[in-house]
Amino acid sequence: xxxxxxRGALSGCVFQALQSGxxxxxxxxPEPDGTEDAQLxxxxxxxxxxxxxxxxxxxxxxxxxxxxxxxxxxxDFEQTLRGRAPQxxxxxxxxxxxxxxxASHDGPSLSGHIHKFAxxxxxxxxxxxxxxxxxxxxxxxxxVIPRLSDPVKAAVVELQYDEYGAGDPNRLHATLFARGLEAxxxxxxxxxxxxxxxxxxxxxxxxxxxxxLNRRLRAASLGFLAAFEATSSVPSRxxxxxxxxLGFPPEMLEYYxxxxxxxxxxxxxxxxxxxxxxLEEEPELHEDVFFGAWTSMDLEDRYADRMLQEWxx
Amino acid sequence: xxxxxxxxxxxIILCPGGPMLLRGDHVVQDENGNDHQTTRPVSAVCRCGKSxxxxxxxxxxxxxxxxxxxxx
Ligand code: FES
Numbered sequence: 117x118x119x120x121x122x123r124g125a126l127s128g129c130v131f132q133a134l135q136s137g138x139x140x141x142x143x144x145x146p147e148p149d150g151t152e153d154a155q156l157x158x159x160x161x162x163x164x165x166x167x168x169x170x171x172x173x174x175x176x177x178x179x180x181x182x183x184x185x186x187x188x189x190x191x192d193f194e195q196t197l198r199g200r201a202p203q204x205x206x207x208x209x210x211x212x213x214x215x216x217x218x219a220s221h222d223g224p225s226l227s228g229h230i231h232k233f234a235x236x237x238x239x240x241x242x243x244x245x246x247x248x249x250x251x252x253x254x255x256x257x258x259x260v261i262p263r264l265s266d267p268v269k270a271a272v273v274e275l276q277y278d279e280y281g282a283g284d285p286n287r288l289h290a291t292l293f294a295r296g297l298e299a300x301x302x303x304x305x306x307x308x309x310x311x312x313x314x315x316x317x318x319x320x321x322x323x324x325x326x327x328x329l330n331r332r333l334r335a336a337s338l339g340f341l342a343a344f345e346a347t348s349s350v351p352s353r354x355x356x357x358x359x360x361x362l363g364f365p366p367e368m369l370e371y372y373x374x375x376x377x378x379x380x381x382x383x384x385x386x387x388x389x390x391x392x393x394x395l396e397e398e399p400e401l402h403e404d405v406f407f408g409a410w411t412s413m414d415l416e417d418r419y420a421d422r423m424l425q426e427w428x429x
Numbered sequence: 430x431x432x433x434x435x436x437x438x439x440x441i442i443l444c445p446g447g448p449m450l451l452r453g454d455h456v457v458q459d460e461n462g463n464d465h466q467t468t469r470p471v472s473a474v475c476r477c478g479k480s481x482x483x484x485x486x487x488x489x490x491x492x493x494x495x496x497x498x499x500x501x
Contacts, residue, residue: 353481377473377487380487384473
């Protein structure tokens, strides 16, 4: 993947430094031209830790200037995310409290729209946006693994093993998505659609990297995972039905039908054997588990709101 | 959480109000006598009877939670 197009003064300056390899100017960067400029810059800085860019030297992954800027941007972002969170549930019977918290969350339904009303063009756009995450699906959770106690670590690996196809590259969820894209006539190249990713997609992906890459936020990462899984089975079925209605190829449907079944398992694991055990060991992480869970649902709502508004216009 | 006893890693977990988690390779026979081979490291077998992909759970039980309190 090549660096995306800049979206303002900050990303412009940073991308230039990344291409030239001279990161000294980063210590005196301009203010971002708004949230999208800041979020795209942060996304690119995180991407250095994922797969990198063909036009950026791999040596820059741990460049101190870049890490300094990343810290600044992610501190702002974390503050924004925490500021958005409402009053979170009090500690109690965890699994029940968690499932109730997710069930009582009332957000706009993008999957409901895709199920019944969306046009083929709208679904293509949706799939292009989803490539930013699904082509590296679950990788952010893998970052958390070495930061956990043995019991929680083993439980996360049990879930991740399934995400990664239980060792079969043909069953890896990211591979299933790539196959579906190709069969649907879309580009399955990693990062191909980053230039059209809206702010809400950048925020979703950045939140996952923020939680995954910072050990102190491990509980938020696992809470994010649990809410993500717990809000996936039913929407995945609706999306599969919508894809079927619009005549999408079976490979694309398969990605979503696989998630109906897989995520019905994963939500139980994430809540009971992962977050539940984490909180038995470290009850003080309660709030961060729910903060991560809230963030997962809130960011998906923001994306849904945006797309439903755009498509209604 | 120091003792690595089997109770920390059961073969079957009954989720209150939800599915039965089943670890490992098994063949599950449904109500109609049809056999279903598990395909993933952990499988969720529907216990509420309302799943659309039986014998596996598809999360539908969550819509029943409030009317039908778990019996276990
Ligand atoms: S137990 Fe989950 S759908 Fe029946």
